[in-house]
Amino acid sequence: MDDSSLIDRFVDSLWLEAGLSENTQAAYRTDLRKLSKWLQQHNRCLRVVGRDELLAYLAEKMKKGSKSSSSARLLTTMRRFYRYLLREQIIDEDPTLKIEHPKVQRLLPSALSESEVDSLLNEPDKELEIEHRDAVMLEVLYASGLRVSELVGLRLEQLNLRQGVLRILGKGGKERLVPLGEAALEAIEGYLTAVRPLLVSDLQNPTVFPSMRGREMTRQTFWHRIKLYAQRSGIRKNITPHTLRHAFATHLVNHGADLRVVQLLLGHSDLSTTQIYTHVAKARLQRLHSQHHPRG
Template sequence: MSFSQACQDVIDRFIEMLWLELGLSENTRMSYRSDLLRLAEWLARSEKTLVDASREDIFSFLAARMKKGAKSASSARMLSTLRKFYRYLLREGVIQEDPTLRIEHPKVGRLLPGAISEAEVDRLLAEPDISLPIEARDKVMLEVLYASGLRVSELVGLQLYQVNLRQGVLRVVGKGDKERLTPLGEQAIEQLEVYIKGVRPQLTGGREDGVLFPSLRGGEMTRQTFWHRIKLYVSRSGIAKNVTPHTLRHAFATHLLNHGADLRVVQLLLGHSDLSTTQIYTHVAKARLQQLHSKHHPRS
């Protein structure tokens, strides 16, 4: 088997995992593939492959990209891709040591405000290492937050009894003690089921009641703690934006509207009592559509 074919095969298996296990979009998978092919081509000059790359190789590759003008955010995103790839190879027994360990993320500078795109959500949700119970918990929290548009206080306060996986809904108590049923998408439902059966018992000592997403001490996580967990994954992913729990609630609403959802439906899902509160998201969605029109329309 030629090097190029062997390289392609290992990348293909990784990309397939991104789809089957993480449900990443085609655009995001293409981005991962492109990053890995760049590294493979660079390694080939020294007659090395992705599988036998060392920490020094990875460091030199990133340094060479920076020297050629790659921005810090781009380099951080590249390192995020490589970390995920080598964690996968380690998990599969293909390698014995992760060459990306102890390589620090480049500083991405001042974070930019603004909405987060669907591709950026994909990258953020793919960042937690699900082989670690704490990060597996965080992964599901991010999935549920983006799938439901919950307020962060509603998310960290969720109790196990509020989850109905059979019907695919959460029973949420929002502002003013108003109760609403919030649907979940297939991915969030599947990941919640795996989490409740396999991960949560590791965090609670097997207790079958209480908070859905416990802290390290087994109690309710604070909003500040979850905010810091998000910051960790944003930093790893190289997303150069100020992402908070509310950013994902904002993205939930904006992305629904971008795909044609009715404003009143979004109002119900967000738990807004006043439609005017929801209308702010239509301005963001319209601005995004205008931006796309200006960029791509031949007469713009």
């Protein structure tokens, strides 16, 4: 079986067993195709390769400027691929077994302060239909910690306003219930009654927050909308699609929320992913101590 067929079989297994998104599948496929091409130049193939060749490939990538985080992701791809080949009895030994993971400096997410969030949420002009929609989206994003893709893809059937929760289908097809605060719930109810009917011509349209054309908004469009309001409100921090998600988690931890509860709300499969917010909280406390303590 050639490399291309092996890669296709592996990626198909990712979809069947883990329900990974198309973007994630594409990333695995791209990584393995590049590795296959490099191996062919060195008279090897994916099935016939040893630890030394894989280390040489990783070293060459690093030499060309690849970051340690990219190398770590690439090694994760290779490990998952070779474990699959081992399980399917296509190879007898996993060549990644004794390759150590590169140390990655974990950068703390840049979170907005509570006053900055207030400024951002109050910036849209609710007299304008589009900005009213944006104001509600920002409110929901901060209240729920949704991923931006989950927010723009939100459907009417996912809302349970009576119970005040959202039913979210997250990464890997995992479903979770996310509660909404009173402010966000009130904002959605008012928007659905007075504003959304003006944005959709088709009453069968299930999208909660349609674009100006009445379709599902893209992540990039909403990101640009957030950056616009940040600029107008005088926020100078770098705004990313996850800015309000980070703020949601950071502010919960700062106010004493249990980390496992935050994990469930964010839809993280691994608690270690959520633990970065404890570092954010510690960093904030250290900053406050140095600013206000007489011997800080």
